[in-house]
Amino acid sequence: MTTATKKKVSVIGLGDMGAALVRSFLQQGHTVTVWNRSTAKAAPLQEAGALVADSVTAAIAASEVVIFCVTNYPISRTLLDTPGATAALKGKLFVQLSSGTPQEARELDAWATQEGITYVDGAIMAVPDQIGRPDTVFFMSGNHDAYTQSEATLKSVAGAMQYMGTDPGAASAWDMGFLAVLFGAMSGFFHGIKLFESEGLTAAALGNMIAQLAPALGEMLKQQGDIIASGNYKVNHSSLGLCAGSMDMFIQHAKEANISTEVPTFIKGIFQRGVDAGYGSEHVAAAYKTY
Ligand SMILES: NC(=O)c1ccc[n+]([C@@H]2O[C@H](COP(=O)([O-])OP(=O)(O)OC[C@H]3O[C@@H](n4cnc5c(N)ncnc54)[C@H](OP(=O)(O)O)[C@@H]3O)[C@@H](O)[C@H]2O)c1
Known part of the structure; x- marks a missing residue:
């Protein structure tokens, strides 16, 4: 995209993520106007070349593409x-990149439609340091024309942006699905670090191992998803009973190492519920049936 075809962009919200977006847009040669509740956060971005608006309404009025990235x-x-803000949005492309539930996205889309505002919803699948890379993913959803309008601008900071469908809540649903897995994995990872440290190993070593095994982990989860989708849990390996039993080993280790038993006890509870329901000889994915 040449400078002549680059659209002016306003970013509302200059937290860690908003500031990363602004810096990346500036690096890509966009004219960027910013606004933040705490004005001090705008100063370093102004030094980097951003224009600072003195109100939300002025920031919205300044650009063709208006991005919200607040909590x-x-x-x-x-x-x-804010007085004048909604009127100023008319004729612009409104992009919501703040996190929310699918229902919140659908409600904001309905509001925008009612107001005659062109709106597309998005979810950022990256941390601030990853903004601006060719492999950075934003999930986008809602009005397809609005998505198409946003594409060139947003792809300049998220090269692997993806359109997830016309339901405005889709981006959030995909984001929350990912985060549900991530946060669950993180809880296990933190326990794993305690386990490693109790055996004289380091957090970095566990992180490196997991990074190496990530494709295999993904394959295992995908296989479980396929089993759940098929409804056939009679798979001849990795039984729920076996996995429930191995959680006893984790609880025993935690007691021996004098670390918290909270995470393995929680997982054991889920697996045991499935065993108690009669699914012990089925694949571990059968635990899903008790959710
Ligand atoms: N950081 C990440 O790794 C990451 C990754 C993916 C998605 N996201 C999403 O991106 C969004 C922004 O995240 P962030 O990391 O930038 O968060 P953050 O650093 O906590 O910044 C929050 C932003 O929201 C503003 N804000 C909070 N309460 C406000 C209020 N009552 N009125 C006006 N502005 C208010 C803050 O303004 P002040 O500066 O005045 O407090 C700040 O600009 C969130 O929805 C987050 O889930 C973040």
Whole structure:
């Protein structure tokens, strides 16, 4: 995209993520206007070349593409209630990159439609340091024309951006599905670090091992998803009973190492519930049936 075809961009919200977006847009040669509740956060971005608006409404009015990246949707809605803000959005492309639930995204889309505002919803599948890379993923959803309008601008900071469908809640649903797995894995990872450290090994060593095994982990989870989708849990390996039993080993280790038993006890509870329901000889994915 040449400078002539680059659209002006406004970014509302200059937390860690908003600031990363601004820096990346500036590096890509966009004209960027910013606004943040705490004005001090705008100063370093102004030094980097951003224009600083003195109100949300002025920031919205300054650009063709208006990106919100604040903590959540209720805050976005409050900012949209600023006098003149909604009127200033008309004729612009409104992009919500704050995190929220699918229902919140659908409600904001309905509001935008009612107001005659072109809106596309997005979820950032990256941390601030990863913004601006060719492999950076944003999930986007909602009005397809709005997505198409956003594509060139947003792809300049998220090269692997993906459109997830016309349901405005789809981006959030995909984001929350990913985060549900990530946060569950993180809880296990932190326990794993305690386990490693109790055996004289390091957190970095566990991280490196997991990074190496990530494709195999993904394959295992995908296989479980396929089993759940098929409804056929009579798979001749990795039984739920076996996995429930191995959680006893983790609880025993935690007691021996004098570390918390919280995580293995929680997982044991889920697996045991499946065993008690009669699924012990089925694949571990059968635990899903008790959710
Ligand atoms: N950071 C990440 O790794 C990451 C990754 C993916 C998605 N996201 C999403 O990106 C969004 C922003 O994240 P972040 O990391 O930038 O968060 P953050 O550093 O905590 O920044 C939050 C932003 O929201 C603003 N804000 C909070 N309450 C407000 C209010 N009542 N009125 C006006 N503005 C308010 C803050 O303004 P002040 O500076 O004035 O407090 C700040 O600009 C979130 O929805 C987050 O889930 C973040």
